[in-house]
Structure formats: C-alpha cells, structure tokens
Amino acid sequence: DEQALRQELRAMHGASYGRYKSLRGQWRFAGFTLQVQRVQPDPFAPASRCEVRVTDEVAAFPEQLWRSPVRARALAGYLVRAAHRHLGDSRLRVDAGGQQVLDRSACQVDGGEVVLRLGIDLPGRGRTIDGRQAERALCDELPEVVETALRWATAEQARVREFVASVEDTDALRRQLPGLGLIAFVADGAMLPRRSGVDERPLPGGVPFSSPESMRVSVELPNRGRVSGMGVPEGITLIVGGGFHGKSTLLRALEFGVYDHVPGDGRELVVCRADTVKIRAEDGRRVHRVDVSPFVSHLPTGADTADFSTDNASGSTSQAAAIVEAVEAGAKVLLVDEDTAATNLMIRDARMQALVAKTAEPLTPFVDLIRPLRAAHEVSTVLVMGGSGDYMDVADQVVMLEDYHAHDVTARARQLAAQPTGRRSEADTFPPVRHRVVDPRSIPTDRPKVRARGVDALTLGESTVELRGVEQLVDPAQVTGIGLALVSCARRGVLDDSRTVAEVLEAFAADVAERGIAAVDDRHVGDFAVPRPLDLAAALNRLRVLRISGFRS
Ligand code: ADP
Ligand code: MG
Structure with missing residues (x-):
C-alpha cells in the first residue's frame, strides 16, 4: 500500500537506478490504486508509465455525466485537463491534448470509474535513485491530483457540467446534419480565426461569424436549445471573395468540424459530417496502385493511370490520388482550398x-x-476558389466572404454562369471506385516501434509515414493511435487478405464502437488517441512499404 511504497522509495534513495524496476506492480492508496506499468531503465530513457484508477464510489460523478459514450468521453476530456492544470510543472505528466476533445488513453471514464494514465520521469542523481523526489511525486503529488482533480466532491461542478453539455451538443449537432440535408453547420457567433499557425486558441478581437439569411438554419440541441447558423447543403459549395477576406479560415474551421472543441474555443458549434476529408496537393508522396484515370488519361511515361503507382507523385497526380483514395475510403464530403491545390x-x-x-x-x-x-x-x-470563375458553372451555392462576413451570392453567380464562356466540359461521368485489398504483410506485427513526430510523421517499425499532407490531424496522440491501430488491425486479422480498404475501416470502426481505446491498443501503456478511420486510411495510403494484393469492384 501507500506506506509500503513510501518505505520502498526511502530505502532506494541513493541506490543504483536500475532498482526502480522493483516498483512495477500495483500499489493501493486511500481512494485509488496505482499501477506502475513500465519503468525506464535509466534517467534518459522515455518516461516511466503508470495508471491510476479511482473507483466509481470515490470519484462519485453523477451518472448523468458519464451515462452515454459521448458524455463519458467529454467527462474524461474535462478531467484530464483538470489533472494537467493541477500538475503544473510536476514530474508527473498527463497528455491532456489541445482544443479538441478526443477519445484518448490518458483518461477514460468507464462505468463511473476514472482511469488516468501518466508518465513520470523517475528522478535520479547521475545513475543513482533520488528516492525523496520520487516519494514527493508518487506519494504526495499523485494523491493530491486525484483528490483535487478526479473527484466530484472537490470539482468545479458547474464547469464540469458545462463542458459535458457543450461536447454533447456538438456531437448532437453533427449527428443532425444528414437528416437536415446538410454537410456542415457554422453557428452564428462562432469564432473561426486562430491566434497563429502554432497557437490554436481563438484570435482575440476576431469578427464573430454571422450567417447569410438565405442559408440560415435553426437547430435544436439537447442542452443549449435552439441555435441558428449557416447550414451548408449537400452538393457543390463555392467559397469566393478577395484575398485575406477569411476564405481559408472558414474552410479550416470546417476541416476541424469533425472534432468536438472545448468550451471557449469559438468552434463549439462549427461542425461537418464525420466522413469529411480535406484534399490537397502533396508532391513527393508515394501513390500505390490507385486508379487515377478519371483525372489522368495517359502519361508521357506510358504508365497505366488506371493502376497508377509512383514513389514521387507530382502535385496534380498526388491530388488526384488523394481524391480517389478518399472516395474509396468512404468520404462523402471533400474540402479543397485553392491555396493548397x-x-x-x-x-x-x-x-x-x-x-x-x-x-x-x-x-x-x-x-x-x-x-x-x-x-x-x-x-x-466545399471549395475555396477566389481565382477562377469557371466553378460558377458547377456550384449549387456560392458564399462570398467580405471583411470576414459571409454573403450568399448564388443568384448573381447563376446569372454570370448563364453567359457562355465557350468552355466545354471534358467529362460526364466518374467511374466506380476499384476497391483495393491490402497485403497484411505491409504492416509489421512484431510489436514494432510506433512513434509520432508531432503531427507531421509517424515512425512505424523501420519506415516513416509522412503525414504533413493529412491536414485534419491535430494531435500527436492521434498519430501514435494510427500506428498502434494499424499494428492492432494487422495482428488481430482485421486487416487480412480478404478485406478491402473500406471493409478494414468499417471493421475497425465497429471494433472501436465495441471496445473503445482497446481496439487501438489493448496494453494501454502509452499516450494515444483513437484515430478517425479516414485518417487511418490516409496513413495507410502514404506507407512507403504498402503492398496491394488485389482488387474488388
Ligand atoms: P483568404 O483565404 O480569404 O485569403 P484567410 O482566411 O487566410 O483569407 O484570412 C486572412 C487573415 O484574416 C488571417 O490572418 C486570418 O487570421 C484573419 N481572419 C480570418 N477570419 C477572421 C475573422 N473572422 N476575424 C478576424 N480576423 C480574421
Ligand atoms: Mg486563402
């Protein structure tokens, strides 16, 4: 128990660092248990890992705050942030994430029990154990964080309720989109611009969003009640306007509309359908056996564009491949910005x-x-296009941004489109997608190294997957989650010789629905977040060692 741990750490003081590994195992504290899962071999190795479990009776959060899966995720999202705030500069660390409330291993609420997973850099002086510092962290700071951050009795209860209600509203709003014939919704009053490219907090003094009256939709949310905003209907939507008037900012907000944002973010009620994929050009990427023939009829090299592979795609072929891959993976909404096309x-x-x-x-x-x-x-x-009027011919609605204000200019665009430019269409059909079957041996299964380099790259065993072109990734924990999920799918036969990419994604999603984070990694040692199936596909498609074993229509 706790006293035994204190004594153990005192006895270790000054001993050689390797003795820390005797801490592995379970320690019982008043009100919670501590499981030391992994102990670092030396002070310079990655941090040691531990897991804290606070029982339902001790944590005592009202059942209505965790009853549904979305509420449980939201409550965990609140608690992990509270723990993070409380820990400050402690050597205990918890991966709380940023503006998005993701399903993450760092904190889970399961039937009212709270599980918090932490890293700890076990303190040493040179190669010897600093038992006093370790005792402070594990026997003083840890019980403190449990007491102040993980229990209803001491929680800021109004804020907890607000957080859970807000996330639930976002999720409910997103689920309503298909029934309303919408692909996205941007609430009146939403704050879209961010402080900078590296600071995701809302821009102070930004202009709040206001919807054009003709596109205004009002929806009923479980907690906030009625809210109004711009509904983006299914079909082709063009976002136009002069440079610097906020087009890309609106599109970026839609890209991240697949996530639920924390209260105060400004994008709590900016959502798009879960099956939305941002498309961009990404020259240099690998493309493997993709049918890009709708976009590319023939190549000077004579390569077969219906079964196209390259280790170094051009801007146009990379974007064509990205579109076809997204459709193959089941995307129903594509977002494109002229800036990156x-x-x-x-x-x-x-x-x-x-x-x-x-x-x-x-x-x-x-x-x-x-x-x-x-x-x-x-x-x-949804397409941002300020530089060419040809898209007016094909748009169902046209939104113009002017000084960050949105206007519906569809009628005027129709008038202009009625005057012929002499341009002829060059295609009238988009052929069926040819579904690819992944050779499961593309993924190493012998517990390969999985490591995220920010959100830009994933190390998976011997190979590195470039993810800079996968712009909807927001958190390194998702990148780790992608790596772990690929390995888990290959190990467990979710990814096998009989399934197409789309079927693998479906099976993975079903597994997540049933088993939560265990579908990604059932050892729960590291920090990771559950990735979107579409982002899993994006990573798979960028894997340099990916092999395709066959096709199905
Ligand atoms: P565009 O794509 O039309 O050229 P951007 O979306 O890149 O324009 O926006 C240009 C600048 O304006 C960015 O620095 C952005 O942060 C800022 N901005 C965008 N929307 C708003 C807003 N609603 N309020 C204040 N500033 C904004
Ligand atoms: Mg732009």
Whole structure:
C-alpha cells in the first residue's frame, strides 16, 4: 500500500537506478490504486508509465455525466485537463491534448470509474535513485491530483457540467446534419480565426461569424436549445471573395468540424459530417496502385493511370490520388482550398482548351468531375476558389466572404454562369471506385516501434509515414493511435487478405464502437488517441512499404 511504497522509495534513495524496476506492480492508496506499468531503465530513457484508477464510489460523478459514450468521453476530456492544470510543472505528466476533445488513453471514464494514465520521469542523481523526489511525486503529488482533480466532491461542478453539455451538443449537432440535408453547420457567433499557425486558441478581437439569411438554419440541441447558423447543403459549395477576406479560415474551421472543441474555443458549434476529408496537393508522396484515370488519361511515361503507382507523385497526380483514395475510403464530403491545390488539376479555361487540344492534355480538371462525383458517388465538395470563375458553372451555392462576413451570392453567380464562356466540359461521368485489398504483410506485427513526430510523421517499425499532407490531424496522440491501430488491425486479422480498404475501416470502426481505446491498443501503456478511420486510411495510403494484393469492384 501507500506506506509500503513510501518505505520502498526511502530505502532506494541513493541506490543504483536500475532498482526502480522493483516498483512495477500495483500499489493501493486511500481512494485509488496505482499501477506502475513500465519503468525506464535509466534517467534518459522515455518516461516511466503508470495508471491510476479511482473507483466509481470515490470519484462519485453523477451518472448523468458519464451515462452515454459521448458524455463519458467529454467527462474524461474535462478531467484530464483538470489533472494537467493541477500538475503544473510536476514530474508527473498527463497528455491532456489541445482544443479538441478526443477519445484518448490518458483518461477514460468507464462505468463511473476514472482511469488516468501518466508518465513520470523517475528522478535520479547521475545513475543513482533520488528516492525523496520520487516519494514527493508518487506519494504526495499523485494523491493530491486525484483528490483535487478526479473527484466530484472537490470539482468545479458547474464547469464540469458545462463542458459535458457543450461536447454533447456538438456531437448532437453533427449527428443532425444528414437528416437536415446538410454537410456542415457554422453557428452564428462562432469564432473561426486562430491566434497563429502554432497557437490554436481563438484570435482575440476576431469578427464573430454571422450567417447569410438565405442559408440560415435553426437547430435544436439537447442542452443549449435552439441555435441558428449557416447550414451548408449537400452538393457543390463555392467559397469566393478577395484575398485575406477569411476564405481559408472558414474552410479550416470546417476541416476541424469533425472534432468536438472545448468550451471557449469559438468552434463549439462549427461542425461537418464525420466522413469529411480535406484534399490537397502533396508532391513527393508515394501513390500505390490507385486508379487515377478519371483525372489522368495517359502519361508521357506510358504508365497505366488506371493502376497508377509512383514513389514521387507530382502535385496534380498526388491530388488526384488523394481524391480517389478518399472516395474509396468512404468520404462523402471533400474540402479543397485553392491555396493548397494543384492549379492544373483544378482548372483549364476556354482559352487553354482552344490552344492545347484535349488529346495533348492528359489531365481532366476537377471542375468537370466535381458534379459527376456527386452524381455517381454522392460526394459533396466545399471549395475555396477566389481565382477562377469557371466553378460558377458547377456550384449549387456560392458564399462570398467580405471583411470576414459571409454573403450568399448564388443568384448573381447563376446569372454570370448563364453567359457562355465557350468552355466545354471534358467529362460526364466518374467511374466506380476499384476497391483495393491490402497485403497484411505491409504492416509489421512484431510489436514494432510506433512513434509520432508531432503531427507531421509517424515512425512505424523501420519506415516513416509522412503525414504533413493529412491536414485534419491535430494531435500527436492521434498519430501514435494510427500506428498502434494499424499494428492492432494487422495482428488481430482485421486487416487480412480478404478485406478491402473500406471493409478494414468499417471493421475497425465497429471494433472501436465495441471496445473503445482497446481496439487501438489493448496494453494501454502509452499516450494515444483513437484515430478517425479516414485518417487511418490516409496513413495507410502514404506507407512507403504498402503492398496491394488485389482488387474488388
Ligand atoms: P483568404 O483565404 O480569404 O485569403 P484567410 O482566411 O487566410 O483569407 O484570412 C486572412 C487573415 O484574416 C488571417 O490572418 C486570418 O487570421 C484573419 N481572419 C480570418 N477570419 C477572421 C475573422 N473572422 N476575424 C478576424 N480576423 C480574421
Ligand atoms: Mg486563402
């Protein structure tokens, strides 16, 4: 128990560092248990790991705060942040995350029991144990954080309720979208701009969002009641406006609308459907056996564009592959920003059509495939395009941003589109997706090293997966989660020779629904978050050692 741990640590003081490993195992405290899961071999190794469990009776949060899965995730999201705040500069560390409330291993609420997982840099002086410091961390600070951050009796109860209610509203709002025929919703009063590219907190003094009246929708939420905002309908939505008027900021907010944001973030009521994927050009990436023929008819190299592979894709082929991969993985909403798109894949205007014959141009621009994609695959697109008017021909609605204010300019855009430009469409269908079967041996299963380099890359065994082009990732814990989930899927046969990519993702999602974070990693030692299936697919597609063993229609 706690006294035994104190004595043990005092007795260890000054002993050689390796003796710390005798701490492994379970220690009983008043009100909670401490499981020391992994002990670092030396002071410079990655931190040691431990798990704290506070029983339902001691934690004593009202059942209504954790009854449903979304509330349990929200309560855990609150508690992990409270613990993080409380720990300050302690050598105990907890991975609380940022503005998004993710399902993460660092804190879980399970049937009222609170589980907190921490790292601790076990203190040493040179190669000897500093038992006094260790005692302070484990026997003083740890019980303190449990007492003040993980119990209803001492919690800031109004804030806990507000946090859980807010996350539940966001989740409910997102679930309402399909029934309303919407792909996204931006509440009036939402704050979209961030402080900077490296600071995700809301921009102080930013202009709050206000919806154009013609697009205004009012929805009923379980806790907040009625709220109004801009509903983005299914179909093709164009966001136009002058440079610096807030187009990309709106699109960024939609990209992160797949997540629930913490109260005060400004994007609590900015949501998009869960099956939304941001598409961008990403030259240099690997593409493996993707049918890019809708976009690329032939290549000077003579490569087969219906079964296209490269270790070094161009801007346009990388973007074409990203679109086809997203559709294969089940995306129903694509988000594209001109700032990060390949121009030659986006547009080919009348004059260029006149000058360069279709037979001499392998690329079919997105402008001609965006409607066929909708017709054949029910895929909606939101596109930021301030630089070309050709998209007016294909847009269902056009939103103009002016000084950060949104206006519905669809009627005017229709009038303009009625005047012919002489441009001819170059495609009228989008062929069925050919589903790929992944060779399970692409993923190492012998407990390979899984490590995130921020949100930019994943180390998986011997290979590195570049993720800079996967822009909806927000937290290194998701990257770790992707690596662990891939390994878990391969080990457990979720990923096997009979399943297509889409089927693997479906099976993974079902596993998460049933087993929660255990579907990602059942050892629960490190910090990770449950990844979106679509981001799992994005990582798989960027794996340099990915092999495809076959196809199914
Ligand atoms: P665009 O894509 O139209 O060129 P951006 O979305 O990149 O414009 O925005 C330009 C600048 O304006 C950015 O620095 C952004 O932070 C800021 N900004 C965007 N929306 C708002 C807003 N609602 N209030 C205040 N500043 C904003
Ligand atoms: Mg922009």
